[in-house]
Amino acid sequence: MPEMPEVHALAVDLSQRLEGQVVERFDVTSISALKTFDPPLSAVAGLEVREVTHHGKFLDLDLESLHVVVHLAKAGWIRWYDVLPKPRTGRGAMAGRLALRDGSGLAITEAGATKRLAIWVVTDPLTVPGIATLGPDPLDPAFTEERFAEILHGAGRAQIKGVLRNQGLIAGIGNAYSDEILHAARMSPFKPASMAPDDVARLYTVMRELLADAVRRSEGLAASDLKSEKRSGMRVHGRTGEACPVCGDTIHQVRFADSSLQYCPTCQTGGKPLADRALSRLGITR
Template identity: 65%
Template sequence: MPELPEVEALALDLRSRLADRAITKVHVAAFSALKTFDPPLSALEGTLVGDVTRHGKFLDLDASGLHLVLHLARAGWVRWRDEVPTIPPKPSTKSTLAVRIVLDDQSGLDITEAGTRKSLAMYVVRDPLDVPGIASLGPDPLTDDFTPAVLRGILEREGRKQVKGVLRHQGTIAGIGNAYSDEILHAARMSPYKPASSITDDDLAVLYAAIRDTVGAAVDRSRGLAASELKGEKKSHLAVHGRTGQPCPVCGDTVREVSFADSSLQYCPTCQTGGKPLADRRMSRLLK
């Protein structure tokens, strides 16, 4: 799933490609992706792209005052095409294409979504805050107003909730997903199950630094990369996420995994849980 660093890099890459280009057509190949009807999709035809920005994990194309907002969800991606086909795409359950944006020189973007779980979303709005997911976002962890005091308030409000879930919840902190929450907690040497309200002042300082450093470093590494390079860059710098069974790069212990119904987390027992493996409830049920 694209998270804050990848979406930030996508916005930067697309800004350089799309600025002052006219949108001639937007084709929707997966009708479930379009979440709005007013303004109509046709209102984008003839608009000029003025900027491409990010709100959490949402991409925002400002087109002559209208906003084409994309949420790539778990399996979505943006692919630049120097030349798009002249024949409009047809809806197909066998294709990964969800949306095609055609520019005035016949270049454009293909927004794709792999897999059968279709969660990618596109909105055409007059104000980004008209998108419910943007209106409910928590603070961005890289802005100046995300301070240790703000993080302390978040943790106190979340009470006994596990810190892993607090970091991932977009209404609490914007832009951090499953991968970077694993990486942040590994950097902070903190159990993903630790209750938010139990975090001491010393732990708070460590967690705050881990958030800023982990996400900030990923943004710095991704900046200037083309969209086609971002997935590989992300994967190559992960310490624990997606590395089950491999050695921890800090201590050498084996990275462990806890599986849930539709996701999983990875962690290092030595670095994060005092050497004790966390219970994998799904595997425990299967073994009964």
């Protein structure tokens, strides 16, 4: 899933390609993806792209009086074409396509059978439900350690992994970067969010540094290179069974209904493996 660093880099890359361009037409080929009907898709034709920004994980194309907002969900992506191809069906099929007058444009794709990608055409991005309820950007200079401590204190006994991923509390952090942040902070994903001041300070510093580094590594890359760059920077996420690059222990995972987390027992849980929820339901322990 693209998270804040990748969506930020996408916005930078697309801004350089789109700003000042005039939209020829916008088609949404996946009915389930389109979440609005007024204004109609036809209303974007003839509008000039002012800029491309983001709100957490939401990509925002500012087209003068309208905004095309895209949430890429788990399997969505943006692909740029100097010559935009026609829509196609099948795996990795286009969910939408924005055609420019010069024949170039972008395709919004979503792989797999589960369709969660979402597209809105609105006059104000704050009317998009997910944007209206977003928490603060963790890299915003106004997001202080004190504000972070307030959020954690308010979450009480909730597990820190879930708090970091909660977009209503902190914007832009998903499954991958929450794993990486907690590993770098040497903290269990199941640790209660309300924690000692020293732990808050360590987690805050690691979170800001890790996300800022991911943004720096991603900026300037074309959209086609962002996925591989993200994976190359991961120390634990998606690396179950590999050696931890810090201590050499084997990276473990905990599976849930529709996701999983990865962690290092030595670095994060005092050497004790956490129960794998999927195996526990089958009466299997390890």
